[in-house]
Amino acid sequence: xxxxxxxxxxxxxxxxxxxxxxxxxxxxxxxxxxxxxxxxxxxxxxxxxxxxxxxxxxxxxxxxxxxxxxxxxxxxxxxxxxxxxxxx
Ligand SMILES: [Zn+2]
Numbered sequence: 001x002x003x004x005x006x007x008x009x010x011x012x013x014x015x016x017x018x019x020x021x022x023x024x025x026x027x028x029x030x031x032x033x034x035x036x037x038x039x040x041x042x043x044x045x046x047x048x049x050x051x052x053x054x055x056x057x058x059x060x061x062x063x064x065x066x067x068x069x070x071x072x073x074x075x076x077x078x079x080x081x082x083x084x085x086x087x088x
Contacts, residue, residue: 007020007021008020008021009021010024010047010049011049012024012049012050012051012056012060013048013049013050013056013060013065013066013069014050014051014053014055014056014057014058014059014060014065015051015055015056015059017051019049019051021041021049022041023051023052024049024050024051024052025037025039025049025050025051025052025082025085025086026038026039026041026043026047026048026049027047027048027049027050027066027070027074027078027082028043028044028045028046028047028048029045029046029047029070029071029072030043030044030045031044031045033072035070035072035074035075035078036078037078037081037082037085046069046070046071048065048066048069048070050066050082050086052085052086053086054083054086054087056086057082057083057086061079
């Protein structure tokens, strides 16, 4: 029997739509509390996801959903990296 491959989905913290995980930008809080942007999606820790779109990032920031999802404040440099990634 052919195995049906399920695409893993995650919710964007901006638009709150489910999307394929690989289409989203992952932000991860490592066990030591460091928050980083994780392009590989493989770092361990608590993750939050956002579409690579400025709209979504703006919504997520306004509603503080990234902070809430990760339960920690997001450093300015992490926000800047996210902005660079949604603009490119
Ligand atoms: Zn989104």
